[in-house]
Amino acid sequence: MRFYEYEAKQLFRQLRMPLLKGRVAKTPAEAKTIAEEIGGPLVLKSQVLSGGRMKAGGVKFPDDPAGAEQAAKEVLALEINGHTPRGVLVEERGPVAQEYFAAVTWDGRAKAPVIIFSDMGGIDIEEVAEKHPEHVGRVHFSTIVPFNPFRAKEAISATGVSGSELNRLTPIVAALAEAFLRYDLTLAEINPLARLEDGRFLVLDGHVDMEAEARDRHAKLLDDLGIGKDETREARPPTEFEIKGAAVDATDHRGVAGNVKEFDGDLGLVIGAGGGSLTLFDAVRNHGGKPANYCEIGGNPSVQKACGLTKLILSKPGVKKIAVMMNVVSNTRVDIVARGVIKGCVESGRDPGETIAIFRIPGAWEDDGFKILEKYGVEYCDRSVSMYEAAGRAVAKMSK
């Protein structure tokens, strides 16, 4: 769940990071008042959950309150990549001597968070990493033992930064890493982190993403930031189909059978297991299949929940068949899912043998699961058939 820049900065302020004077305005008049309070040259930034603000004209540099009022009027009326601004952030502007980049994110390959620091900030970090790798420092750290600020220092010094500069940057980057851990963030980024000509180090722009599943754990923080419980911050509002999917998942505390996303294909997917849903979705598309939905099933949902999800998917217009596929499972029972999806087919008035293109869930209680599938004439396969191959079989059946 992405934060607006002004929310990210509110969070940074709580962490005692050095920030420019300023706050968000909802109207041009409010922007003028804030500009008068700040005094001097200003920067106004559109508050949208989208990149490309500068190119789109969503960032302005007025010199006085009257200019700020006019600039705010233009920024607030400007839609950027389909996003209407929530407000305009009015901040002081100072001459920058040097820009840095600092971020903390999750490294899936290392299975650990990583601090990324560069003394070439303000531009795309991927570009810096490609053209000037010696200017990018990366240091992983543990999620188990308490964070040691020395790790932040290592990341900074890897780029050649030393002395007083190193000592002043370290607490800022360390605070970013601590926030990443404390608030279950998936990304905490400062770009640019600037040294002004007067010697101050300041956070000029911030990007924060929180793990959506962690919202309840951080209800107080979100409340403090003014983020409502109903604000999903998704790229688009949920469809009726997706809302019904969430309702199915909410019927029972056991397992997961939800996180449904709607697509316009004809092959319904009941998929999941430790990243398996993403792999399988891609596999179906790779074989030329057209998924009707994405979803996540796992953690041993009840029969009723698996049944409800199946019925929902089968109720979607245009869905001809469903593919029930997971990685090898140990925390989900094959027989329970088999019961659920078959029941879902039957209660939808469909023949399970005709409707389920493939059932590929190997793992716990698979012997019982396979007996159930055999009874209802459903094609199934065990772990000797890869997820990719199973997806191919499902897609092939769609053209028969």
Add this chain to the structure above:
Amino acid sequence: MADGMFIQVEVDDAVAKDKELVKKLVEVCAVDIFAQKDDGSLEIVRPNLDECVLCDLCVQAAPTGKVRVVKLYE
């Protein structure tokens, strides 16, 4: 006897009328297949039958052979 789509549960009449045994069955079943009526006798909750996880705790809670769980797919 009560049937789901996949699971059938058979309980002897004597057990179904025994208040203490019924209480035990209600206690051990993790998926609420058993309930106790106001008069203390057994009620089988049919919508939950197919949720049976085959743990056998109900079978063990009753005298040998008096509660039977049958897989209808075998």
